[in-house]
Amino acid sequence: MLTLAFSAYDLTSIRFAYSPLREVAASVRALRAPAGRSLHLPWFERVRPRLGADVAPLLDLVPAGTCIPDFLCPIPTTPVPDLAAELSALRALPHEVIRGDLKRAAGRSGRPAGAARELYENPAPALERLARAVEAYWRLAIAPHWPRMRALLEGDLLYRTRRLAEEGPAGVFADLHPAMRWTDRRLRLQDQPEALSRTLTGEGLVLVPSVFVWPGLFHRTDSPGQPVITYPVRAVATLWERGTAPAPGALAAVIGRTRALLLGELDTPASTTDLARRTGLSTGNVSEQLTLLLTAGLVAKHRVGRSMLYVRTPRADALLGA
Incomplete structure (x- = not known):
């Protein structure tokens, strides 16, 4: 030891x-x-x-x-x-x-x-x-x-x-x-x-x-x-996984499938580019949806080096858990 x-x-x-x-x-x-x-x-x-x-x-x-x-x-x-x-x-x-x-x-x-x-x-x-x-x-x-x-x-x-x-x-x-x-x-x-x-x-x-x-x-x-x-x-x-997690159905009905999908992907902090690659969405679309989620207090953003990383907030975790 x-x-x-x-x-x-x-x-x-x-x-x-x-x-x-x-x-x-x-x-x-x-x-x-x-x-x-x-x-x-x-x-x-x-x-x-x-x-x-x-x-x-x-x-x-x-x-x-x-x-x-x-x-x-x-x-x-x-x-x-x-x-x-x-x-x-x-x-x-x-x-x-x-x-x-x-x-x-x-x-x-x-x-x-x-x-x-x-x-x-x-x-x-x-x-x-x-x-x-x-x-x-x-x-x-x-x-x-x-x-x-x-x-x-x-x-x-x-x-x-x-x-x-x-x-x-x-x-x-x-x-x-x-x-x-x-x-x-x-x-x-x-x-x-x-x-x-x-x-x-x-x-x-x-x-x-x-x-x-x-x-x-x-x-x-x-x-x-x-x-x-x-x-x-x-x-x-998760590094070599293919495909994406299914969007939570009940949450998608409230906030929309795309935003629910992004929240589901944010188990770990990720950049806009990484989220676009994993979901198949355009970078512009991901950026637009993240801005809405940020305004609603469902995600937070932090700069690490040259990257801006997004992460779910406790409020979003509670929504997904429900």
Whole structure:
């Protein structure tokens, strides 16, 4: 079991952010070890046939059953970073940092192999090849699905930050992951086979939602450095669903089928574009109906990064429940 003890300051220094590059690494791990990840089977079937030699430097660096080098899982510096910025930071990493991360990922042997060995011995050209492989992989495997993934991730940020503001750390960790327990200013991760502990002294904690880490966790909590825990994003089971939920009949008769349909889709925060994609309605129509629902107090809107996300209000939940 891993235990993190929080100071009073650290309790105020919990932040949330997602990371496109971290999502790339988690998705490659999922491709390499699909057992127990049946939820992502539709994505596996679409992506595998499309991957070729241009992504080999990335695939070779994340084999199944081994640690992922830390430089492929950067600590997000903003809540909603983009891939270009993270790759720019990757290309600029000092070579000694790259070598140190590769040695730690290699484990007890300390001897990187395959693509990792090439990167260790000749970092400059190998790092550029890796960055280009990440870009190619993103275009093939992630970009076609990114708008919907991003909507889930940004919706999770909105939900978690609200929980933190209203209920504190206990509210955040209550439903973050079954392996987590929060008591007496201590966070316990029960999936850790070894008994490890760390007392935070002002470093804070970064919590990163992820599509592809499901059903497990990633965590980097060794000292020194800021601890980071990557957890499964909320509502990840809805990601690959096709079709839409039927409109509640009684509610549709009162407020109209389209508005009832949109309320039914807002189980999790979503953008206008995402709602249009999921319902088959035009973006203009969705925007018009959301404005009416907003005026009636049935939805609220929040800006997260570059996206405006809509969410049902308690009044709408009561209507749907009735």
